Amino acid sequence: MRILILGGSGFVGRAVATEAIAHGHDVTVFNRGLRDPVAGAHLLTGDRTTPEGLSALTGGSWDAVVDTWSADAEVVAAAAEVLAGHAAHYTYISSRSVYHFDETEPAPIAEDAPLCALDDPGYAGDKLRGEIAAERFGGPLLLARAGLILGPHEDIGRLPWWLRRLERGGPTLAPGPRDLPLQYVDARDLAIFVLGAAAAGLTGPYDVVSEPGHTTMGELLDTANAVTGGHADLRWTDPQTILDAGIAPWTQLPIWLPPGNLHAFLHQGDTSRARAAGLRCRPIQDTVTDTWTWLSSLPGEAPQRADRPVVGLDPALEQKLL
Structure with a gap:
């Protein structure tokens, strides 16, 4: 696949780039260019928080996009709109934090659990608003709701x-x-899962974390x-x-x-949906x-x-x- 990673030099984005290259994919990373890219990746530079920051993406086409953004959802929306019609699949790296935490109901959380308030001012709200913003892509969208993420480059x-x-x-x-x-997920196992899910065209939310x-x-x-x-x-x-x-x-x-x-x-958390779709977690x-x-x-x-x-x-x- 031709894969575009929005980020690609930090923690999770770097893991996705590394695993994608190791599996023979053609990888492009888009970021501000402040850190060395993964060897073998093509680098496009830009600051996606600025009005013209996505111009380097104009005219490109990819089989899959992976977006790791976790702050202002309008930044996700802008990228999703620019890439609409220029990619076959979009993955937004979200979080299990988007679920509503209820002190009185400690039952295992799965993908159909109630979500937090959309106006939540914290990280949970940012990720939920990011999920909604990613819908502006207008095509197949995977929401990879990760749990606690550990591993190299943390x-x-x-x-x-x-x-x-x-x-x-x-x-x-x-x-x-x-x-x-x-219960956690190694960033490399998260990466392997989202790459496989993109290749298979999976859509919707998946709780990407190890078994309890x-x-x-x-x-x-x-x-x-x-x-x-x-x-x-x-x-x-x-x-x-x-x-x-x-x-x-x-x-x-x-x-x-x-x-x-x-x-x-x-x-x-109940991880049966992701495990059925191929998630495997190393020891x-x-x-x-x-x-x-x-x-x-x-x-x-x-x-x-x-x-x-x-x-x-x-x-x-x-x-x-x-």
């Missing part, structure tokens, strides 16, 4: 923070319980500790003790959420090992998206609790 900082913390070693706060189930219990908090941290040298003494701590200390789940302790309805919302050992290999190869720290908060726990607060 620019949110969740798994990289844990790897650096465990590398530092010593007594380490490990948020329990050890058998807390986790694909790994656990214990397996994640034990694996990360092992690959970084085994320097950390994991001190497993019950959730209430952590919460009572004023430590925020998800941000100060990345990836972790205490047992409860919010954890169930994020980690007990946590591969995701952690490959992320550490990438992180170790960097001359400095991992890249950090400017539009996302820096995650991680202050060492003084961790030491105080321990």
Whole structure:
């Protein structure tokens, strides 16, 4: 296929470009040109947030488009309109955050679950408005609603923070319980799925994330500790003790959420539709090992998206609790 990736140099977009090239596709990436493109990709430059920023796309034609945008939905709409009639298929990388979170109904979420309010001012609303904006493409549209995304080139900082913390070693706060189930998707598996879905012409929403219990908090941290040298003494701590200390789940302790309805919302999703359509998720050992290999190869720290908060726990607060 001739594939156009809107983005293509960051985290998920880079994974899509890398996998597409590895599978023999002709890949074009469109972005501002601030980072080196994946080897073998054709680069078109432009700032899609400006009035004339999409001009480099004029006159092109592609079999498939993959759009990773996650902010102002009008930016998605503009690209979808420009590409209408110039591509055979459009994939918008969305999020399972678009579903309505109800404290009283922790039932497994699937593609037919109620959605959040369209005027939600946060990330969930941005993604839902992005889904609607992508409809201006006017052709086959796939909504890839990803869960927690991990893997090499992560620019949110969740798994990289844990790897650096465990590398530092010593007594380490490990948020329990050890058998807390986790549901996530490796960016490369997300990429492979959307490429296959585009080739097959799939449309509509798909929850692209591993099965519930694909790994656990214990397996994640034990694996990360092992690959970084085994320097950390994991001190497993019950959730209430952590919460009572004023430590925020998800941000100060990345990836972790205490047992409860919010954890169930994020980690007990029904993924049967995506699995039936070909989604396969590699083991946590591969995701952690490959992320550490990438992180170790960097001359400095991992890249950090400017539009996302820096995650991680202050060492003084961790030491105080321990």
